[in-house]
Amino acid sequence: MHYSKYISNSNIPCCNCCGENSHVDFLDIDHIAGKNQMDSEHELIQLDYSSKLRGKGLIHWIIDNNYPDGFQILCHNCNVAKGxxxxxxxxxxxxxxxxxxxxxxxxxxxxxx
Known part of the structure; x- marks a missing residue:
């Protein structure tokens, strides 16, 4: 599981790569395998995942689907560098x-x- 609050055992979300946690607005949801590649993952297809989900829609989808594998929290810098x-x-x-x-x-x- 790659959700930083679970990994850090804390209520403070942080970047799964560099640990950035100074402000939640610096954090992004990252598609570990890449957004478009995840459209073909069987487990996510069964949960009606779509790469068109963005922002709050994606956040609600993740929560509603009990935090499925394939996503992690990264700071904006790490997310951009990865891409x-x-x-x-x-x-x-x-x-x-x-x-x-x-x-x-x-x-x-x-x-x-």
Missing amino acids: LIGNNNTCTHETIRLEQTFDDMTAHSSFEL
């Missing part, structure tokens, strides 16, 4: 974390390339 062409549906923060993890693993490994 940029060439970012492969991944926020820059995630790319940096993966690179850092790889660097850490390489530094602590006896395996030589």
Whole structure:
């Protein structure tokens, strides 16, 4: 589940990527697989999901359908970065974390390339 209030075990919503929580107006609902790609997901089709849902309509649909998988809370910056062409549906923060993890693993490994 990718709804930040559930993940953080708090009543304060936050960005699932960078943790931004200073103001709820900075937060967006993100379609994890991409908005249009989710139109073909069987579980969401059964719940009458449509990529045309926006704003409060999408929020109400998510609540009415018991917070289905496929959505997360991101701040506007992370959501836009994730959607940029060439970012492969991944926020820059995630790319940096993966690179850092790889660097850490390489530094602590006896395996030589």
